[in-house]
Amino acid sequence: MTYYKTRDEIEIMRESVLIVSKTLGLMAQEIKPGISTLELDKIAEEFIRDHGGEPGFKGYGGFPNTLCTSVNEQVVHGIPNDIPLKDGDIVSIDCGVKKNDFYGDHAYTFMIGEVDPETQRLVEVTKQCLDLGIEQVKLGNHIGDISYAVQQHAQKHGFSVVRELVGHGVGRNLHEKPDVPNFGRRGNGPKIQNGLVLAIEPMINLGKRKVLQLRDGWTIVTVDKKPSAHFEHNVAIIDGKTEVLSTFEFVEEALAQKV
Template sequence: MIILKTPEEISKMKKAGELVAACHREIAKRIRPGTTTWEIEEFVRQFTKENGAIPEQKGYHGYPYATCASVNDVICHGFPKKEPLVEGDIVTIDMVFSVDGWMADSAWSYPVGQVSEEAKALLDTTKESLYIGIEKAVIGNRIGDISNAIQTFAESRGYSVVRQFIGHGIGRTMHEDLQVPHYGPAGKGPRLKEGMVFTIEPMLNIGSYAARIEEDGWTARTVDGSLSAQYEHTIAITKDGPLILTDQTI
C-alpha cells in the first residue's frame, strides 16, 4: 500500500533530508586522494550522533555500516574500507538518516582528485539524468514517465541504466510500497498523487547494465568492470511540483 504523507509529515522528512544534505556537503570537503571510505564512515557516525539522527542503514537486514561506499566499478552497497582512495577514482556515498522517526535517503558520486574525461562525463550524465527524472515527478504523471525520461536520456548519451536496483517509497521506514525503476515505458505504473514521497536514484554504467553480487551478499559490481555512478534524492509530490527533501549544492 502506498502511504501518502501530509504536509506536516513531509516537513518532518525535510528535516531529515536537510541533515543528509548537510552531511554530503561535509563529505565533499573530505573526498581526496589518500582518504579512506572508512574515515568517511566514521565521520558520518559522529555527524549523526552530534546532530540527533539515526543512521538507518546500519543494522538494516544485517548491513553493518552507516554508509554504503561504492568505488569505481561498484554499483551500490559497497562496504567502507581502510584502503585509500587514489587520484582518478570515483566513489558513491549513500546514506539514510532518521530524525524523530522520519527518514530521508540520498546518494552522491564524487570524483577523487582529477578524474578522466570518461569518468567526468559519466558523473555529469548520471546527475543530469536524476534531475530529468525529477522534472517528470508531477501530479497526474505516472512512475513510468520518470523511468522513461531517465532511460531515454542516459541511453542517448551511450550509457546503460542498471535494472537490478531501483528507487522506493520512504517515510517512517526505509523502503515503502512504491517502486521507482529508472527504465521502462512511459505512461505505466502508479499515477503520481500529492503526498507521495519516494527516492529517484539512477545508476548508470559505462558498459553493460548487468550486476553481480559479491560473496559478502551486498556489494554489487558491474559484470564487465566498467565504471558506475549514482545520484539520489528523496522527493515529495506536492501541488506546486516536486519538492527535493535532500536538496544540496555540491
C-alpha cells in the same frame, strides 16, 4: 502498499533529509586521495548522531556501517573499508538518516582528483538523469514517466541502465512502495498523487548493464568491471506541487572551495 504523507509528516521528514544533505556536504569537504571510506564512515556517523539523528543504514538488514560507499565498478551498497581512495577514482556515497521516526536517503557520486574524461562524462550524465527524472514528478504523471526520462537520457549518451535495483518510496520506512525503476515506458506504473515521497536514484553504467553481488552479501558491481555512477534525491508532492526535499548545495559549496 503506498503510504501517502500529510504536509506535517513531510515537514518532519525534512529534518532527516537535511541531516543527510549536510552529511554529504561534510563528505565533500573530507574526501580526497589517501582517505579511506571507513574514515569517511566514522566522520559521518559522528556528525549524524551529533545532530540528533540515527544512521539509517547501520543495522538495516544487517548492513554494518553508516554509509554505502561504492568505488568505481561498484554500483551501490559498497561496505566502507580501509583502502585509501586514489586519484582517478569515483565513489558513490549513499547516506540514510532516521529522525523522529522518518527517514531521509540520498546519494552523490564524487570524483577524486583527475578522473578520465569518459568516466567524468558518465558522472555528469547520471546527475542529468536524476534532474530529468525529477522533472517528471508531477501530479497526474506516472512512475513510468520518470523511468522513461532516465533511461532515454542515459542510453542517448551511450550508457546503460541498471535494472536489478530501483528507486523507491521513503518515509517511516527506508524502502516503501512504489518502486521507481530507471527504465520503462511513459504512462506506465502507479499514478503520482499528493503526499507521495520518492527516492529517485539513477544507477548508470559506463559499460554493459549487467551486475552481480559480491560474496559480502551487499556490494553490487558491474560484471564488466567498468565504472558506475549513482545520484539520489528525495522528492515530494505537497499540495499538488513538486518539491525536492534534499539538496546538493552543501556538496557543491564544499567542492567549489576546493578548486
